[in-house]
Amino acid sequence: MKNLPAFVFILFLAILQAALSPHFKILGVAPNFVYAFVVVFSVKKSDGPILLEAFLAGLILDLFSSLPMGIFTFLLPLLVWLIKFFGKNIFQTSELFGKIFLLAASSLAFPLFYILLADLLQNFNQMPEIGFWHDFFWIGLLEAAWNFLLSLLFFIMFFGEKKAELRNIKNGLSFRI
Amino acid sequence: MAKNNSRKFYILGGIVAATALLVFFNFSGWFSAPKDFVCRICFSVSRPFYSLGLKISGIFHFVGNFKDLAYENEQLKEENRQLTLKFVELREVLNENDFLSKQLQMLPPLKSRLIMADIVGFNSDNLGQLLMLNRGANEGLAENQAAIFAGGLLVGRLIKVNKNSSQVLAITDSKSSVLAVTQESRLSGVIKGDHSAGLIFEVASLKEGINEGELLITSGLDGNFPRGLLIGRIESKISQESEALHRFKVKPALNCKQLERVFVVIGNN
Incomplete structure (x- = not known):
């Protein structure tokens, strides 16, 4: 029940994604609001279950997607799990830089994985004709860039990144939050 | 710590299993009723946002193409004149076609x-x-x-x-x-x-x-x-x-x- 506000917000973002983002595509590609929120949420939130939120976010994305059911439902929890794994085992010392690196890496991994999965499943019914390399270079890389920028924006907006921490990025310091 | 990690593995395993079930339900069509329910709720909310996006992008489009408007207007006027002429011509052909169809007692086109x-x-x-x-x-x-x-x-x-x-x-x-x-x-x-x-x-x-x-x-x-x-x-x-x-x-x-x-x-x- 305590996760209800997050679910409602994810649903709201999914609606915005379907209704608003097509009108504001840059170079034919729109960022993914739902992905950005879930990833920032998992990067910032040090404990507690985020996998369930990611699962539901993926499910909602799948409902509005042109790809076969299950791709985002599978991918978002997997990404969240990987973020938690790498966040705990590799990026402990320089946490803020580590978090930004994680945002960048997951922004690249998200389109890479979903285009790859869609490519593997393309023999199933009613989905776009996909050439993996074509779509990854022309759509995936751009989407990764927009998603990273949007994630950074969410990182600062919704999760109150402290000014002192941002100042420390400028000074090139690294420390634990 | 180890207990916590194994719990996360269980959750991830559960999610993978749930996804596999979802894919199966979706292919067999059992998922269509809940999907329709969620879509119905979402679409009733998304309509105003869609209209808003359309209006905002229309404004951007208008500002972006302001210079070309006068030229485009002239072109459209010319096209309109041509189309009016064509319309008159087609109207005549349509009347003639109707008349010939009746003569030949052909079936009317499906409505x-x-x-x-x-x-x-x-x-x-x-x-x-x-x-x-x-x-x-x-x-x-x-x-x-x-x-x-x-x-x-x-x-x-x-x-x-x-x-x-x-x-x-x-x-x-x-x-x-x-x-x-x-x-x-x-x-x-x-x-x-x-x-x-x-x-x-x-x-x-x-x-x-x-x-x-x-x-x-x-x-x-x-x-x-x-x-x-x-x-x-x-x-x-x-x-x-x-x-x-x-x-x-x-x-x-x-x-x-x-x-x-x-x-x-x-x-x-």
Whole structure:
């Protein structure tokens, strides 16, 4: 029940994604609001279950997607799990830089994985004709860039990144939050 | 710590299992009722946001193209004059056609029913071009029916129909293919989506040349689309002379992203 506000917000973002983002595509590609929120949420939130939120976010994305059911439902929890794994085992010392690196890496991994999965499943019914390399270079890389920028924006907006921490990025310091 | 890690593995395993179940339910059709329920809720909320986005992007488009407006206005006036002349000519041909049909006692063309549906959104990913409609099987919509815009412009065809919502595959989607014919040279071919960038017209044999600017209409031979729906205009040839298949770049007659509603053609067959 305590996760209800997050679910409602994810649903709201999914609606915005379907209704608003097509009108504001840059170079034919729109960022993914739902992905950005879930990833920032998992990067910032040090404990507690985020996998369930990611699962539901993926499910909602799948409902509005042109790809076969299950791709985002599978991918978002997997990404969240990987973020938690790498966040705990590799990026402990320089946490803020580590978090930004994680945002960048997951922004690249998200389109890479979903285009790859869609490519593997393309023999199933009613989905776009996909050439993996074509779509990854022309759509995936751009989407990764927009998603990273949007994630950074969410990182600062919704999760109150402290000014002192941002100042420390400028000074090139690294420390634990 | 180890207990916590194993718990997370269990959760992840559970999610993978749930996803596999979802995929199975979806293929077997058991998932359609809850999907329709969620879509119904979401689409009732998304409609105002879609209209808002349309208005804002319209403002940006207007500001971006302000310089060209005077020139475009003159062009449209000229086109309007030409069309009026053509309309008068066609009206005469129509009357003559009616008269001859009666003389020959031919059957009248099949009457189609049109159902109006609001576009409430697009697909959430960047790979395809799907339009979400707020009408579904309850209103008589079914898969493979044609979605058109007022005046007989082809938008796409229905590929998924729930009880109260449906999805249209736009003709500009790379999965879409429509049998078409050029209006003047009467060459038949296939119109395919070009990764959302436009349309490609493919013709196997080119007995006559195709003029640039020639209109393309549906041939109606595929059974999904009524004959005579406007698709677009030939822009240029993109294939080499040595290629077996002649390919032409086509400018779509309408931009799907600027539409607020479409009509679904019911009872064409």
